[in-house]
Amino acid sequence: MSNLTQLARALVDLDEELVSSLVKQKIEAGEPPLNIIKECNEGMGQIGKLFETNEYYLSELIMSGEILKGVMSELEPLLANVEKDSSSAGVVVIGTVKDDIHDIGKNIVVTLLKGTGFEVVDLGVDVPAETFVKTMRETGAKVLGLSALLNFTFPAMKEVVDQLAAAGLRDKVKVMIGGAPCNEEVRQFAGADFLAKDAATGVSFCKQIYGQN
Incomplete structure (x- = not known):
């Protein structure tokens, strides 16, 4: 996990407070929301591996999901403005x-x-x-x-x-x-x-x- 970013590692560690703090810092610094999501995806990928090797269990998966819901509640208003189109695209x-x-x-x-x-x-x-x-x-x-x-x-x-x-x-x-x-x-x-x-x-x-x- 040494190649993980600080945010991804905090997610793997299930450190909800640190994840929230880092996300808010990144938003305030103008970090694109998709970049923040990419870091979270890296953390989730590692959590998936830990689950498959029985190092993490269902409770850890659920906890990581709850932490990510908090992240998404911060990012969704920004994501909604990434690209707009008035007509239905399909x-x-x-x-x-x-x-x-x-x-x-x-x-x-x-x-x-x-x-x-x-x-x-x-x-x-x-x-x-x-x-x-x-x-x-x-x-x-x-x-x-x-x-x-x-x-x-x-x-x-x-x-x-x-x-x-x-x-x-x-x-x-x-x-x-x-x-x-x-x-x-x-x-x-x-x-x-x-x-x-x-x-x-x-x-x-x-x-x-x-x-x-």
Whole structure:
């Protein structure tokens, strides 16, 4: 963890007071909100690894989530002003896959998408594949975002893509995945179209699909 920033390390240490103080300092110094989120994402990635090696348990995951909610309450007013668009840019369906209850990263993407003019259908967390497929059929959305923080939920991502294919929807939908442990190998395993390494690239992908770029 020696390469982590002070903010990321404070998050890993579950030091709520220090995290809050550092975030406020960064905001006052004019630090872009997406940079602050990037540091938090680094911390969450480390927390995910600690959970998978049984060094952290569910209570630590829940605590880290609560700390991040506090961070987001500070950043959301700033994120809402990152980019505005008066017209609807398109519909995006998004959710955290089954057996994963993490929503901080997903919520960041949702906030940015809404700020950019997209209509977002947020299905929440622990979402079954059937619900994703049903919602894609009902909304006619061109983009589906799948979020996960835990490695063992990668098969749930693949199941969503497989069920889209079985429903005859796969060629009509672009699937985007994201979350701290997601990488190109995971994208290929899941059969997704795009890996969103951060919230901003996820928004860029959605704009590209809807011809906004």
